[in-house]
Amino acid sequence: MNNQNENSRTDEALVERVLNGDTNAFRTIMNNTEGLVAQIIFKMVADGEDRRDLAQDVYLKVFKKLSGFRFNSKLSTWVGQIAYNTCLNYLQKKRLVLVDENDFDGFNQLYSDEAESLVLTKELSQVLRIEIDKLSPLYRTLITLYHNEDLSYSMIAQITELPEGTVKNYLFRARKVLRDKLLHIYNKEVSR
Template sequence: MVNAVLRGDRHAFGMLIKQTEGLVAQITFKMISSPGDRKDIAQDIYLKAFKNIGGFKFKSKLSTWVGQIAYNTCLHYLEKRRLVLLENYGTNDEGDEHQLPDESDNAEALLSQQYLKTVLNKKLDQLQPLYKTLISLYHQEELSYAEIAEITALPEGTVKNYIFRARKQLRENILKNYKRDEL
């Protein structure tokens, strides 16, 4: 596919976009909060990929290479706007507890499952951009620690550590506002 893109085959580049759009979306949606900026950044990512495809060294998967471009583009955006990738923000100190729906039958169980997913996504969105990105790449895109390390240019041990911290912070944020025995 890389050679076809180098020859100017637009269909091949379209296939590249189709194969990597989920990964690019995960990275941009977790690192960038502004929906309008996400779209511009995604276009910028693929423009950079198209311009730099000749520099692809076949040392990793093509999707990992595009993921690196996405991560670095988002990181540059955050740095340019002086936004911090990791800090203590996003916690909800309101202290209000929420009741979870009763699971008495299948319909209610399904609603409860959807409710838990909504709670998890809400709390995930409150994590720092780097933590959100790492959790998404590992759990939703199912990338290995090595692939995530390659995308983020972080040591593999650091990736593992940050994912551990992100999970811990996510758990603490959820338990802070919801009764432990109801989750």
């Protein structure tokens, strides 16, 4: 609890400094949150140009909305929420799918010879990263926030504005899709 109070005071001091015109304080906020923002954007958006534009857009929104931040959550969580919502808006404008309904039906896609050779030449961790990148944007983001960023269900729920139970459910489904894909690849290799 003491660490949480310390983080809150640090967040308040940073926000106050930014609102008083201290550009270095805003740079500190950016440095403290850039990993989280990058993870969200990279897992939700495929296009490199759009990723850069979205990152700039996120921090522009953070700067403009900073005076309205009420410290109901950590500053980094609030910035992550802005990044997530910015990506959602991007996906909606581009009419891209956030959750692929086919993921719910389990894995039934056949892999090409290219994927088979990939399994032969790459380590499991590389295959796993590739399979994560094939997930729908929401599943990729949730897996990354939970497993790479070590965020709690509660923090992910705050960022995504999804109920905590939904976050747990989607994470379960995403892991199941990954497991099914990896088992399919493994079984193809064993049967060779």
